[in-house]
Amino acid sequence: MTVFGAGSRYPGQADEKFTIEEKENVHATSNDWTWSDGGVPDWRGQAPDLSSDDSNGQRGDLRRGCHGSNEVGRCVRRNHAAPGFAISDASQGGVSECKWEIQTADGLLGGRFMDSGLFPHQITGASGVFLGIRGTQSVTQAVIAPRRASMTEDPSLRRALGGGSIIHTFHFAPSYPPAIEGPADSPQVYRGDLSAVTVASPAHAGETLISRASNLGFTTPAVDPGAAFPGFPYGAVNSPVEAIIGGRAVDAFNALGWPGEVDVYRVDFRVPDGTAPGMVDVQLRVGGIAGPTVKIPVR
DSSP: OOBOOTTOSSTTOBOEEEEEEEEEEEEEEOSSOOEETTTEEOOTTSOOOOOOOOTTSOOHHHHHHHSSOSSOOSEEEOTTOOTTSOSEEEOOTTOEEEEEEEEOTTSOEEEEEEEEESSSEEEEEEEETTTTOEEEEEEEEEEEOOEEEETTSOGGGHHHHOOEEEEEEEEEEOSSOOEESSOTTSOOEEOTTOOBOOSSSOBOTTOEEEEEEEOOOOEESOOOTTOOBOSSSOOEESSOEEEEETTEEEEOEEEEEOBTOSSOEEEEEEOOTTOOSEEEEEEEEETTEEOOOEEEEEO
């Protein structure tokens, strides 16, 4: 992992490695088009027929091959030019745009992001827990090769017959990672009675603590951007939230929008049994993205 430096709200914040598995990948092809010159479509002096869609919503292999995929990057020549037709069509191959929506297992939206451009694709926009990220899609690895299917195949059989599996690897540099509020050496961490955890009044192993945090993303019920969180019903954070305490990951609970606050959340966590006394590192990890480290005293 590399270190994300200048421009971050948190200098020194490490990049996050993020992987997505794309399953049932099927490429549909047409039996009606002819190919020549090593795979370049022979248009016979006619404009391409982009009228039929394949299972991925792309308008046939000509669209995929010549208008924004990572398969070709060439000048497509008309073998049989005719008056009124261009001699060639330029294709900026390798350019594509993908939109990713990340959900929890029960269908709650954690966030979205987009990547586009020549490989390695650049992150061009994001929302939710991914808000403000910068980064690239660094690797695309086919675990199982995509299955090539004719466009005449019954689409209802696509899932039954199966397809390929591709692992997409991204490296994110979060500009707004999940963070416990306050200075790193005296964060806003409290006991159940909302008294502050301090050097004079340290936490102890096995104790449940309350933290004030920011940048945890979407909640259910949702609130408008810039709006304060309501009271009951409390806004529960959609993405999975963990606390990393002294290098040990524990599930956080009561991850809620703090009523009356904007982009401030309550996150409860329990100090693991056996935590060594002293100043202990604590950070939050939301949807796989870890925030900056703070320190709390533990006796």
